[in-house]
Amino acid sequence: MKDISYAAVMARRNEIMKQALGLDYGEFELGGLAFGYERMMERAGYSLEQVTSIQKQTNVGDTPLIELKNLTAAARALSEPGKGARIFIKDEAANPSGSFKDRRAAVSCFFAEHHGYKGVVAATSGNYGAAVASQANMRNLKSIIVQELFDSRGIGQPEILEKGRKCEAYGAEVLQLTVGPELFYTFLRVLEDTGFFNASLYTPFGIAGIETLGAEIVAQVQAREDRNPDAVIITNAGGGNLTGTARGLIKAGAPETKVIAASVDLSGLHMASDRDFNRKSFTTGHTGFGVPFTTWPDRADVPRNAARPLRYMDRYVTITQGEVFYITEALAALEGLERGPAGNTSLTAAFAIAREMEADQIVVVQETEYTGAGKHVTAQLTFARENGIEIRRGNPDDQVPGKNIIIPSDPSMIRPRDLPMTDLKVSYLKNAMKNRPAGSPEALTETEFAFLAEEIKEAPEALPTLLARARGC
Amino acid sequence: MRIAKGSWVQVEQVVMKPGERAPQVPEDTKAVPLMLWVKGTLLEEASVGDTVEVETAIGRRMTGKLVAENPPYIHGFGRPIPELLGVGAELRALLERGDRK
Numbered sequence: 001m002k003d004i005s006y007a008a009v010m011a012r013r014n015e016i017m018k019q020a021l022g023l024d025y026g027e028f029e030l031g032g033l034a035f036g037y038e039r040m041m042e043r044a045g046y047s048l049e050q051v052t053s054i055q056k057q058t059n060v061g062d063t064p065l066i067e068l069k070n071l072t073a074a075a076r077a078l079s080e081p082g083k084g085a086r087i088f089i090k091d092e093a094a095n096p097s098g099s100f101k102d103r104r105a106a107v108s109c110f111f112a113e114h115h116g117y118k119g120v121v122a123a124t125s126g127n128y129g130a131a132v133a134s135q136a137n138m139r140n141l142k143s144i145i146v147q148e149l150f151d152s153r154g155i156g157q158p159e160i161l162e163k164g165r166k167c168e169a170y171g172a173e174v175l176q177l178t179v180g181p182e183l184f185y186t187f188l189r190v191l192e193d194t195g196f197f198n199a200s201l202y203t204p205f206g207i208a209g210i211e212t213l214g215a216e217i218v219a220q221v222q223a224r225e226d227r228n229p230d231a232v233i234i235t236n237a238g239g240g241n242l243t244g245t246a247r248g249l250i251k252a253g254a255p256e257t258k259v260i261a262a263s264v265d266l267s268g269l270h271m272a273s274d275r276d277f278n279r280k281s282f283t284t285g286h287t288g289f290g291v292p293f294t295t296w297p298d299r300a301d302v303p304r305n306a307a308r309p310l311r312y313m314d315r316y317v318t319i320t321q322g323e324v325f326y327i328t329e330a331l332a333a334l335e336g337l338e339r340g341p342a343g344n345t346s347l348t349a350a351f352a353i354a355r356e357m358e359a360d361q362i363v364v365v366q367e368t369e370y371t372g373a374g375k376h377v378t379a380q381l382t383f384a385r386e387n388g389i390e391i392r393r394g395n396p397d398d399q400v401p402g403k404n405i406i407i408p409s410d411p412s413m414i415r416p417r418d419l420p421m422t423d424l425k426v427s428y429l430k431n432a433m434k435n436r437p438a439g440s441p442e443a444l445t446e447t448e449f450a451f452l453a454e455e456i457k458e459a460p461e462a463l464p465t466l467l468a469r470a471r472g473c
Numbered sequence: 474m475r476i477a478k479g480s481w482v483q484v485e486q487v488v489m490k491p492g493e494r495a496p497q498v499p500e501d502t503k504a505v506p507l508m509l510w511v512k513g514t515l516l517e518e519a520s521v522g523d524t525v526e527v528e529t530a531i532g533r534r535m536t537g538k539l540v541a542e543n544p545p546y547i548h549g550f551g552r553p554i555p556e557l558l559g560v561g562a563e564l565r566a567l568l569e570r571g572d573r574k
Contacts, residue, residue: 006493070568077567119531142531152505161548168512173529177488178508182495186488186509194533274502326560333561334568374548382551393556407556411564 002192009188017303020191020198022115025303032440033432034451035304037311041247045204045306048251051107051212058138060106061212063094065220065364070334075354078412085230085357087350089365090217093339096138097166098370100213101131104201104240107209109135112197119143119196123187123301125160126284127369132199133170143172144196146187150178151277158383159283159342162374179277184301202300202307207244214248217364218257228254230361233353235345236261236316237289239297239309245366246312258314262349263290264342265318265417266401279402281321281384285345290316295424296431310428310456317349317416320396322406324348325377326414341377343369352416381405422466425456429470475518476542482515483544484527484537511535512544 002008009016018024028040046054055061068087076084092100105128112120119142122132129145136143145167149156156164156176167174175190177183191198200206214232221229232249234242246259264286269276271288280286294316297305327348328341340347347365354363373379385391390404396413399406408414432452444452444467452467453460476482489507513527513535525539 006489006495070564073568074564077571144531144533150508150510152508156548158548158551161546165546165548168530171530173511173513173531173533176510178505180489180494180498180502180507182489182498182507185495270499272497272502273499274505325554325557329557329560330564334564373546373550376550377557378554379549379551381554381557391554391556407560411567 004189006182006185009185009192012192013188014303016188016192017198020121020196021200021203021302022111022197023203028304030447030451032445032448033436034447037308037454040304041204041208041306045208046107048211048215048248051208054110055103055106055209055212058106058135059096060102061095061216063216064091065089065217066091066337068335071330071351072354074330074334074411075351076359079355082359083355083357084359085354085361085363087354087363087365088221088229089347090213090367092213092367093370097127097130097134099127099131099343100210100241100367101126101128102135103209103213104128104206105131105135105199105209107205108132108197108199108203109139109141111205112141112199113139115197117141117195117197119194120199121146121187121190121194121196122199123183124201125149126163128201129163129172130166130170133167133172136172137170142196143170144175144190144194145172146175146183146190147177148179148183149176152178152274155278157278157283158374158379162372179272179274181272187301198301200301201238201240202302202305204306207240207247207306210241210244211248211251213366214245215252217366218249218252218254221362221364225362227362229257229364230357231258231260231353231363233260233262233346233350233363233365235285235343235367236263236294236309237284237286238300238307239293239305240307241367242309243307243312259312260349260353261290261294261309261313261316262346262416263287263316263318264324264345265320265399268400269402276402278387279389281380281389281405282324282342285342287318291419295427296435298435308455310425311454312457313421316419316421316424317353318419319345319348319352319414319416320399320406321401322396322399323408323414325381325405326408326411327351328377330411337368338371339368340371341380343367348414349416351411352414425458426466426469428456429467433470475520476515476539478515478518480515481512481543482527482539483510483512483541484525484535485510485540486537510540511537515539
């Protein structure tokens with residue numbers, strides 16, 4: 001009998017993961033902090049052409065690119081003359097299970113099928129669960145989805161209740177847990193019990209799957225406008241959406257396109273707190289995931305995270321919950337598209353950022369997601385009100401996450417709040433130094449130095465100053 | 474009330490008791506157990522509160538305390554939100570006024 005205590009299972013995590021991923025991450029290690037990121041992506045992932053073909057097999061991708069003319073006109077009405085970029089949106093809700101997550105699940109399920117796994121497991125409270133269950137069905141695999149859903153009173157976020165229902169509709173086994181990071185323990189036990197594939201969001205397959213999204217944006221904007229987009233705005237949580245899209249933009253010949261991350265500001269709420277759990281109205285796309293994963297990606301359920309957003313990010317902005325609800329309403333009212341709301345985080349940032357840009361520029365919002373019972377402004381705000389959150393019109397700058405949601409009195413109040421990139425990079429370096437393997441020589445090796453510069457998208461010359469700041473000098 | 478063998482039911486498990494929670498968990502979460510719920514087909518007739526075995530949607534056997542027979546999906550669309558009702562009309566008015574700056 002195997003010891004199934006928390007400590008024993010956690011101690012076996014590397015062994016369990018190796019079996020459940022079919023990948024030996026050890027071969028990519030370069031000593032100390034460093035590992036061969038591109039080598040891992042090449043060896044373990046698939047080429048853009050392969051991914052496109054894999055996704056075609058299960059009807060994923062090739063989604064419409066829609067120009068939001070009325071929303072652009074509204075942004076221009078609030079802008080200085082000559083300002084107000086054209087806003088386009090990639091209608092990822094058109095994927096089989098209703099979100100861009102099908103792109104990631106498609107590649108994981110392809111890999112699992114071809115390596116003889118009987119089923120796939122994913123730990124997610126988001127759209128990814130439905131994507132895995134849907135793609136698994138097309139490839140005759142079983143699926144298990146592990147969700148964090150309830151607080152200790154047994155009350156669940158309506159958005160996650162809906163995602164659980166959708167997974168059950170696809171015939172998945174859905175394990176629904178109360179709040180806490182020990183979900184990972186349950187996840188490991190399921191992997192060990194079943195021998196299924198870990199369809200993690202953070203493997204090279206999960207990231208390669210999104211590269212097609214970036215490449216399609218370039219191809220579609222090129223076909224219509226004969227040019228590349230000036231900026232692409234991406235909702236940032238675990239960092240995979242940004243990493244994959246940016247890699248796709250580069251592979252498709254648009255390395256100059258600005259890559260902008262956007263997250264909903266949930267500062268002050270603790271992500272592992274039973275009490276705070278139902279005081280937020282966004283279960284993903286928020287700073288509670290976005291900032292920690294950006295500044296230290298290797299906190300994921302794989303030995304080396306393939307989602308490394310600081311390698312690609314040019315700018316990172318936050319917006320408020322109330323602003324996203326406003327823009328979700330605007331998307332329905334002005335454009336006839338009922339989508340989101342969580343997926344409209346990047347759209348909200350785009351509405352504000354377009355006002356800073358020239359009128360002949362193009363900004364692309366790279367996703368929408370399906371909407372439905374539970375996953376809707378009315379459902380989520382009704383739930384917030386029932387949980388004692390104040391909802392009112394006003395200035396979004398007065399928001400306090402977990403206490404109120406402020407719907408802007410006027411759309412001109414919607415604005416991006418920049419997280420300083422240098423601070424994020426310094427914070428990454430601090431975490432990197434803290435996580436350097438014990439017994440490393442005091443000075444960074446040349447390999448480590450080069451690795452860190454790539455990790456934060458800086459020239460090697462800039463690194464010493466940033467490292468000094470990270471060390472508190 | 475007895476629930477018949479073969480019924481679609483929900484069972485619960487206590488994964489970790491309050492004293493067993495992971496060290497990094499905040500105090501309010503440490504004070505409560507980590508609970509798990511799953512649905513499956515009941516393998517033997519039983520009553521709510523009994524410890525039972527079920528077969529899940531993918532055929533795995535799991536044990537837990539029987540809590541409900543075929544529980545409904547309770548999430549809906551909630552109520553219209555008065556604070557958002559005016560947004561469409563306000564934006565239409567903005568478009569009709571045209572450039573404001």
